[in-house]
Amino acid sequence: MSSFPWLLVIGAVPVVGAVVVAATPQVRKEAGREDAVRWVALGVSLLTFALTVGMAVGYHSSGDRFQFGRSYSWIPQFGVHFAVGIDGIALVMILLTAFLVPVVVIASWRDDDSVPTVIPAVIPTGYEGAAPHPDVAVVDVADVVDGDGRHSRPAGFFASILVLEAMLIGVFAATDLFLFYVFFEAMLIPMYFLIGRYGTGGAKASYAAMKFLLYSLAGGLVMLAAVIGVYVLSARTGSGSFLFSVLSDHNRLQMATSVQLWLWFGFFIAFAIKAPLWPFHTWLPDAAAEAPIGASILLVGVMDKVGTFGFLRWSLPLFPNASKTMAPLVMTLAVIGIIYGALLAIGQRDLKRLLAYTSIAHFGFIAVGIFAFTSQGMAGATLYMVNHGFSTGALFLIVGFLVARQNSSSITDFGGVHKVAPWLSGAFFIAGLSSLALPGTNSFVSEFLVLIGSFTTYRVFAIIATVGIIFAAIYILLMYQRTMHGPLLERNAGMRDLSWREAAALIPMVALILGLGFFPKPALDVINPAVSSTQHDTGQSDPVAPHPAADSVAATEGTGK
């Protein structure tokens, strides 16, 4: 294995970058300085991405389960290690994170050359024209006035994004449960500030940020109890440890199923809130709608996946019996989420809330795949986590562009946009097709794998989930028709198409949506061995077909006897 400490460097670069960004002198309205902040943030995020790609190139899908491992004793009294290492599941999640952050940075750039974004609070009543009102202050996306009238500088925004990136990489790379927990909680802090301080502003944003924080903390506390419980169990049979390798060793821990069940529940609450599963979902639409677009992309695209990632990394390997016992419960919540999220999405009037509800449906699919305990279901769920980042990320990105143009995310404020902005509309359509999992887009592969993998073990749930694809078509096409089709609304008449900066953020996303749709193999090659190990941890194996086809594929005419 490589001797270069890839993971430590990849985790450290954004942190150092955040410090540099925060320390960049902040002179008001000296455009040069402010741009420096953005360029530093972009440079740091691109460097992180390049390093991640470098690490991925060195990853051997047929090699050890955890690669690039590093372990340092951290709190020896409690056997806590600063231990990192990645399997294929963690690798694709880190790649997703490192890919999305530069996109977010570009998308959150200032819009000097465009219709300005204005703070909702200062829009004069009756302001409905397409052109900027002469009296309205020109304000940057990331440069908003908070409640006290102080200017929040973009430096804080971009520093928060970079800190969040480091936390996310840490949470995926941690192979020590305690370390995982630390990152799991710590990543709430930058996101809290992103929502509350850099979001849409006003009381609703504060409310959404506080709700997000308290809800997540509550789940985290329950999990902390379970984390300690696991540690105590490990201490009974040797020196206490939080290391994955120790905790997933069932011969050593010998957990009774009843104990497993309690501990499993502790983890479940936290992960179900994070993912979020029905009925723990109500914080998400508020948070996603009030956060700045860049933060929404990271929140829905990556951060929520920590919940489903947690199921795969920790719940299943540590508590296999409990996971299997409780699978019907999770499946029930998941398919409720699929149908419920879709129906709620159909009923939304706000684009950001609509996307949040579609994500609740998508998280349902991911959970169905994970708790199917088949290789197809789990691999599909893992791929789904990545693909959803691209599809919903792209949708949020475009909604952000629409909000930047019209200062509204209400569906009724758009209509006929395709006529004036065909490229924007086209990209919106492709991202939408990915969200409804049309073949040829990335999401089809993952959704198909999830459904076929769950059908073999949990047929009824799989059938209900499959019906969800009808609703997915409804919410996407309804949204698309209302915003892009139909007669051009007068207020949209002057809307411009994508700028080069916006295109730079969007093109890689669309390319990946189509690329992974036609060639998912590179991703699956990395995911498959990791899923296979995880499945092995749970002691489950794929069911065997009762009427297997004769293996002689070359048989003429296919007249099997």
Next chain:
Amino acid sequence: MVTTSPLLWLLVGLPLLGSAILLLAGRRADAWGHWLGTGAAAASFVLGVAQVMSLASKPADSRTFIDNVYNLVSVGSLHVDVAFRLDQLSAVFVLLITGVGSLIHVYSIGYMAHDPGRRRFFGYLNLFVAAMLVLVLADNYVLLYVGWEGVGLASYLLIGYWYHKPTAATAAKKAFIMNRVGDVGLALAIFLMFQQFGKVDFTGVFSAVGVPGASNVAHGVVTALGLLLLLGACGKSAQLPLQAWLADAMEGPTPVSALIHAATMVTAGVYLVARSNPIFNLSEGARMVVAIVGAATLLYGAIIGTAYDDIKKVLASSTMSQIGYMMLGVGLGPVGYAFGIIHLLAHGFFKAGLFLGAGSVMHAMNDDVDMRRYGALRKVMPWTFGTFALGYLALIGVPPFSGFFTKDKIIEAAFVKGGTSGVIFGVIALFGVVLTAFYMTRLMLMTFFGEKRWADGVHPHEAPTVMVWPKVVLAFGSVAGGFLLIHVIHVQTWLEPVLGTPAEGKPVLSTIVLTVIGLLAIAGGAGAAYMLFGRRAIPVTAPAAGVLVGATRQQLYADSFNEGVFMRPGQYLTRALVYADNRGIDGGVNGIAAFFGGTSGRLRRLQTGFVRSYALSVFAGAVVITAALLLVRVA
């Protein structure tokens, strides 16, 4: 024997590349886009002809070309390849799709000449051809599903091509969503195949299900597979109960109606059933349901076709009805598979020709589709009238035109099948002939004969040459197609290696008698239409109608049913859920928060700041703990 053919993927690749270039090049390609699109379709046709000829040169039992392009997905025991299969069944579809497709591309050059988005239109058309070829060339059900949803996408884009019209945008959405209902059936069928057989490719699945008499697969499984596949077929082929989208789909430009909603895509359901014949062979019940759906739809389509005044909607209901015939054909099992497919091919030619004719008429009438404002067009549009009339004769089944041979075979097959159900199906099919002759004669009379009823400022004229000669080619198919397919090329024999050899059987009534009855049926339907519409003047506004005609004009209330049972309640449900989510679940969450907020507010009052009250609590706590310790000791 299976031969590897490394060129098959190009059949799909050429139109796909054309589509990508046309959609990505932007306005730069406006000048030459339509030529590129037509060229891509034509190139695919030429390649297709070459491949099929090479296929035909092989002995009958080794006519299968496989092109395994790459592995799409491999997880556990699931393997899905992007693999194309050209055999006798897909070959006829390749020729139909690329042949009729190329003609319609040519026609569209003229039809869309004045549309500013013509390049985009050709991009979508190419995308459709590529997706449709994936559908029929796929060597496994998953890839078939990719093509299946791909044509759904192309159909959505083309129905909603004039997206600024709310009716078009809504029709496109309706088509996609109703198709998705069917797609659920197809998807579940694939899941069930994988669960039962561990395979999703044709060879694997068919070898696992076995043949009648030597199959150990549970009967319920086979029937379930058949019914799920049928659900998929109903969505794509606009069969009851998923038929309602097709009439609305006429919002798309007329070449789209000709290619997608008449000749090719809508017949994919028939292909699916025929392709899956090893599954249907094992389930009498599933076959019966297919036949019932077909028979019901052929009647339904023919009935509602009698009442439309919109020329395209008459043709659309006719398509629905004709696909009903094909479905009935393949639902009859081995005696009918091949004839269902042959009728499909013949229908592809004459119905595409009819739609192109309707397009020319609309062009001439300033895009008016109301036949009540047509009349007497045969003199001003002789070519259109001539080609249309040949298509008309082919459709209603007058000998020796195309439909006479192909439709008769299906009716005959129903009587060959025999039994009560066979006779009932045969009688329904014959009654469908009466209705077909009626509504098509009505259409002919209202459009080309009688008095001029043109709106002011309309000056009809013959279509430009580029729009005429595709119709001439298709008219040739209308005239000779049926005879050629059945008596010269012997398509039924060609298809036998894929569809099986039907057992010899005689119809319950003799063939001659059936033919005579069929001819009387045509005469009866056409005569009735002539009495009603040929001998009297046609009012420009539709006259008031009685109960029966009123119901027919409302498509027997099918749309009202969907609206009342699914759409409205669905809207109420989503609205109620939005309310419940905000008040109920989120209210609960906020309630918990409020509870803690309130409780801590009350608890806060305990922190009075008076040392004496703190001392009291400390003392109380000490007492409790001491008491507890004592109790534990004692116990």
